[in-house]
Amino acid sequence: MKRRASFVACLALLCALPAIVAAAQDPAAAAPEFDAKTLTRIRQHSPRPPPPADPTNRVADDPRAAAFGQRLFFETRWSKNGEISCATCHEPERAFTDGKQLGEGLGKLERHTPSVLDVAYNRWFFWDGRADTLWAQAPGPLENDAEMGATRVGAAALVAEDAALRAAYTELFGAPPDVADRTRFPRDAKPSATNASANAAWLGMREEDRDAIDVVLANLAKSFAAYQRKLVTGPAPFDRFVEGLVDGDTTKLAALSPSAQRGLALFVGKANCRLCHSGPNFSDGEFHALGLVPLAGPPPRDSGRHAGAKLVKEHPFNAASRFSDARDGDAALRLSTVRSAPEMWGEFKTPSLRNVARTAPYMHEGQFTTLEQVVRFYSTMEGALPVGHHQETILQPLGLTDVEIADLVEFLRTLDGTDPPEELRRPPGAR
């Protein structure tokens, strides 16, 4: 009986031997060799330089403005219900996202909440790029009735009436205007295309009073930006790996598993993710249509960049506006060259892939809950809407194997950087 069992075991081993040998020889089990071209492409993604300067914001790198902006970021009092701050949707413990498919403030939003980690590297802001600077982005969520529902007059009043906010503001920008007269400065006044009463109250104000309030709003926005510019993540395992490629340090090279290294080779090679997710921030900063089916079903109703290109030029706080500190600078030139064309319908901004494993769900409506779903979509393009007339034809099904999909996901997981310092991830003074 014992001999028979041994015989069966040997037979089983013999039968399994080809599979074991095959597994040992399986290229999928090994790290890839990078040729010179691949190495050049890999090094285009790391190291990442410091964020670009923002000359349109004179307090962009003023630590006092950053501290003031941090206070504002966690401020709830100016929201319509007194409970919502920027941090409500950009939760520090969730990589400054909300983890939801679509954003939720006072109401349900139509797009997914992006992270504000590393936001200082962005060229355009919002999914449709309707703001051209980080500070020009800030008034939008503040006053949107579905987000915080604040008003710029109410915000100016809070700053004027709260001793700590007033002191911080005054140190940076001089004393805020006296808005005590509620008839002259109605707290519910703001320019709005959707809130008729707020808009009427705004238009009922004197022009010089509206201007004084706009100056306060621009200064608050620049302080928000000064804080958010500091929310930069530290090096990711991928960055350590690239350092290892340069200096040959095997400890650094171990930062990427063989699977992640194969994923990296795919990223810059066969899968060509680098076409759009280029450079150290893994984004070209521009806009593309992916053919994603909207959550509400086809046809797509969100025009994305098509409207964003128009809105950014009309934005009252853009780089060429009277509130900008560099009205003739590079950002203003960039703004003047923004192109608007019918084929931009449904294009959305290429998000950075840094910290991507921590910022699910994915896409502008949070259509995918996992990275594997995202990569599988690009592999098959199954369910994608047909490309419109004159629209770009970059995306073709990649035809990846299951192993390749797993390798790409494994690589993407190595792009998580270290969080900004803890003191930047909570309200000032909180423990």
Add this chain to the structure above:
Amino acid sequence: MKLSLFLAALGLVLTSCGAPRAQETRLKDVIEAGPAQRENASRAKEPHAQSDSEAPAPKPAPQAPPPAWLGARETRSGAGAYLVRWRTEPAEIPMNDEFSLRAWVFAADAPDVVLRDVELVIDAAMPDHGHGMARAPKFVKRDDGSIEAQGMLFHMPGRWELYFDVSKDELTERAQVHVELE
């Protein structure tokens, strides 16, 4: 004086034998450009010859600066009527970073006279991707007859085609060149 002539001649021989490619291109451009530019280029070499001389050099007559198109890249229009000279700033087109492009148009049979009575439109596209530039560059006309396209952007790696459409009297000719961005 003899020594200086010898050194000048030696300098010319060395330039033609072992100079970097950019200088060779510039010399070639001068030859193609015509006698006026050849004269300018030879004048540009005079200070080198004089610097080796022990005798005090005669004060050179004031020179007109060389034309800005000297040494620029050249592209001929498809039907052969025009020569477009162009250069970018920075000199190498960057991947996904703004650059400016300055272009001069010449008649192919008079390549040293900038044409000022033609219209020039500069554009670019990635045919493999089915898209053009994400920007509409700002065109500025310069005093020397050139057109400067500001805010150009090649936002993706791969093959870009750069188009110079020259129009006159309702006829348009295209000069086209491709650029590979890695």
